[in-house]
Amino acid sequence: MDRLSQIRLLIEAEMAGLPTERHDPSQGLPLQVVSFGADEVTAALECMLTTWVTMGPKVREFEAAWAKWCGASHGVMSNSGSSANLLMLAAMVETGRLQRGDEVLVPAVAWSTSLFPVQQCGLVPVLVDVHPDTLCMDPAAAKAAMGPRTKAALAVHMLGQPTRVDALKELGLVVLEDACPAPGAEIAGLGRAGSMGHAGSFSFFFSHHITTVEGGITVTNDAELANAMRSLRAHGWVREREDKSVWEKKHPEIDPRFLFVSSGWNLRPTEMAGAMGLIQLGRLSPWLERRRENHRHWCELLAPLAPKLRCFPMRPGETHAAFSFAMLLQKGIERAPVMAALESSGIATRPISGSNLARQPAFERVPGARVGGPLPVADAVHERGFFVGNSHAFHAGHGAILASRLQEILS
Numbered sequence: 003m004d005r006l007s008q009i010r011l012l013i014e015a016e017m018a019g020l021p022t023e024r025h026d027p028s029q030g031l032p033l034q035v036v037s038f039g040a041d042e043v044t045a046a047l048e049c050m051l052t053t054w055v056t057m058g059p060k061v062r063e064f065e066a067a068w069a070k071w072c073g074a075s076h077g078v079m080s081n082s083g084s085s086a087n088l089l090m091l092a093a094m095v096e097t098g099r100l101q102r103g104d105e106v107l108v109p110a111v112a113w114s115t116s117l118f119p120v121q122q123c124g125l126v127p128v129l130v131d132v133h134p135d136t137l138c139m140d141p142a143a144a145k146a147a148m149g150p151r152t153k154a155a156l157a158v159h160m161l162g163q164p165t166r167v168d169a170l171k172e173l174g175l176v177v178l179e180d181a182c183p184a185p186g187a188e189i190a191g192l193g194r195a196g197s198m199g200h201a202g203s204f205s206f207f208f209s210h211h212i213t214t215v216e217g218g219i220t221v222t223n224d225a226e227l228a229n230a231m232r233s234l235r236a237h238g239w240v241r242e243r244e245d246k247s248v249w250e251k252k253h254p255e256i257d258p259r260f261l262f263v264s265s266g267w268n269l270r271p272t273e274m275a276g277a278m279g280l281i282q283l284g285r286l287s288p289w290l291e292r293r294r295e296n297h298r299h300w301c302e303l304l305a306p307l308a309p310k311l312r313c314f315p316m317r318p319g320e321t322h323a324a325f326s327f328a329m330l331l332q333k334g335i336e337r338a339p340v341m342a343a344l345e346s347s348g349i350a351t352r353p354i355s356g357s358n359l360a361r362q363p364a365f366e367r368v369p370g371a372r373v374g375g376p377l378p379v380a381d382a383v384h385e386r387g388f389f390v391g392n393s394h395a396f397h398a399g400h401g402a403i404l405a406s407r408l409q410e411i412l413s
């Protein structure tokens with residue numbers, strides 16, 4: 003047996019107790035169950051042992067595999083989903099697809115780093131209400147919020163629910179997807195998240211469907227956009243661009259190793275992240291099915307609690323990525339005691355992401371941002387919405403515990 007196989011056996015023994023595939027509901031419902039095991043740790047360790055730890059062939063292989071899985075041609079991996087959003091928006095400006103000062107519609111219910119990169123790239127965010135059945139941008143509210151400078155929409159697929167990208171495109175908007183919580187979300191006839199709009203971002207943070215610890219990726223069919231993201235991701239240099247030979251020929255007097263062609267940051271992932279991602283991607287499809295099964299089952303179990311509590315069943319023609327399980331309490335029922343009672347039973351809860359971002363103190367610090375119209379659904383989410391975790395390692399037992407606890411709390 004070679005030494006790496008021996009090390010792998012030790013890692014397997016060390017990690018044997020982790021509930022990677024099946025979690026015991028008597029432990030409650032955590033927000034996430036650890037999703038990596040000996041394969042991922044060995045793959046990451048192998049990178050360290052070979053000493054190729056900075057972005058290299060594993061990241062490139064993962065980028066190609068992830069883009070293919072989404073139905074897109076190019077993938078640019080970065081160190082987080084937030085970075086993937088930043089690269090996507092910055093590249094839209096860098097390539098002239100959007101102009102500084104253009105307005106970008108952003109759903110009022112989203113994550114903070116769905117919103118901030120819009121302004122950070124010189125664009126103007128306009129907050130739009132979400133649809134009461136999806137908690138994603140409402141196309142009717144989007145239409146009402148549009149002005150002469152509105153050019154694009156950032157479709158945030160909230161907690162795995164796909165946004166109606168088709169309806170936003172019909173408004174003449176360039177659609178970008180924040181699919182950080184929604185790998186495998188799909189709209190019939192349009193394709194998978196990430197390939198429905200001009201570009202789409204994903205997060206591989208520890209608590210997501212699959213993880214590279216920290217990590218993200220942006221996918222697109224636009225080769226020029228992908229090249230711009232490759233420079234923006236790494237110092238503005240030419241190295242990872244597919245058109246680098248064109249630039250090098252144009253500037254023969256500059257050493258191509260230090261040829262800088264755009265503005266940039268350092269948002270690169272490590273090679274360990276690429277190696278983990280390759281293994282995790284192989285697990286994703288069956289894990290998504292289990293998450294969806296939980297989502298379907300929990301909606302059925304909780305249906306009798308309406309109208310005190312409503313959940314968000316999957317809709318025909320749409321495939322949910324079942325990231326976390328959102329619920330909304332009836333007006334008049336206070337959210338804090340319900341969440342506290344769940345927490346005291348070992349059921350972890352959170353507000354629905356940033357809830358109404360217009361009500362977050364940070365919103366006042368986003369220069370130029372405006373609210374595009376009334377936000378009644380975002381307000382309801384802000385006051386009465388919450389979610390609990392879902393996981394491929396959860397099963398019917400978790401649904402039973404959640405339902406019986408909610409029944410007790412709300413009766």
Ligand SMILES: Cc1ncc(COP(=O)(O)O)c(C=O)c1O
Nearest residue numbers: 082083084113116182183205207
């Ligand atoms: C919609 C959305 N966008 C962006 C992010 C940020 O991803 P990351 O934590 O990898 O930066 C998240 C994180 O969950 C998210 O839900």
